[in-house]
């Protein structure tokens with residue numbers, strides 16, 4: 001594999017505002033042309049990372065490099081990075097053309113070049129012919145695309161997007177998710193996208209950084225993070241899950257709710273208290289006594305694609321199950337969980353320790369670097 005230049009690299013970046021530490025030792029290596037997402041709850045530091053990459057905020061410690069060149073002390077307007085903001089920050093009294101042309105006009109680019117670049121940017125976001133419209137005449141989704149065109153017209157190496165879909169209604173938001181993903185692949189620009197919506201992150205990203213209180217807790221492909229969350233925080237944040245106290249019996253053997261189960265986790269000391277995460281769609285319903293656990297159906301909600309069932313086992317542990325099967329309230333059922341549906345999480349395992357253990361015991365089935 002060739003050693004490609006990193007698009008963005010943050011080394012040991014920390015940030016404090018007065019005595020409040022908002023980012024702690026952030027290391028990120030972003031490859032060219034990938035779709036990256038910073039995911040985490042409000043206030044965890046996502047926007048601050050974007051602002052540090054863009055050059056609007058200076059890191060208290062650490063370095064930032066873009067396309068292999070350190071830019072820690074280079075001002076924002078000298079970086080080949082553009083940002084699409086949550087509220088788009090468009091000028092409402094100006095036309096679409098003037099909005100997109102604004103940055104180039106300030107840089108005193110000649111009129112003909114501006115025209116060519118603006119029309120090309122409009123084409124990239126599929127808004128050909130809209131240049132003379134007033135911004136006020138554009139729909140939410142169209143404004144969104146104008147904001148993206150305004151960023152693209154500068155031909156950035158990296159596009160930063162700070163919750164760009166949050167102002168849109170659900171249907172439009174889903175459409176724009178497809179559109180943004182397709183645009184990113186077509187242009188081959190590195191995207192760094194910020195959201196607190198885990199479904200959006202899973203659907204759009206090549207790689208996700210899950211953040212909590214100014215730190216990266218876990219990073220990986222959407223399926224890595226969904227299937228193998230490092231801890232309860234990530235498991236809970238990324239989708240619905242059953243999280244249960246358990247004890248490691250041996251390699252590939254774990255005990256919970258009074259039963260022993262085969263699992264795919266190893267390298268954890270025998271007898272260690274752990275937690276297991278089991279996704280609701282991974283619990284199979286059987287006839288009573290045909291599964292590993294017996295339970296009674298408490299509630300059932302129709303969710304369109306599946307039914308969401310809450311059942312209680314004989315020890316009153318709660319189970320969430322997503323299934324296409326229909327059951328009755330009060331019905332006795334069995335629950336069957338396969339070894340590869342059980343994911344063991346240790347308390348206080350660092351991401352390095354976690355990755356090393358997965359590699360050693362489960363084989364690394366990720367794509368080669």
Ligand SMILES: Nc1ncnc2c1ncn2[C@@H]1O[C@H](COP(=O)(O)OP(=O)(O)OP(=O)(O)O)[C@@H](O)[C@H]1O
Pocket residue numbers: 017022040041042043044045046047048049196
């Ligand atoms: N200029 C500033 N001065 C002081 N504190 C700040 C400043 N900017 C951000 N913070 C604080 O830094 C922390 C991280 O903020 P940041 O905006 O990066 O979080 P976020 O994850 O993007 O949140 P949200 O999703 O709500 O935008 C917050 O506690 C915030 O109050």
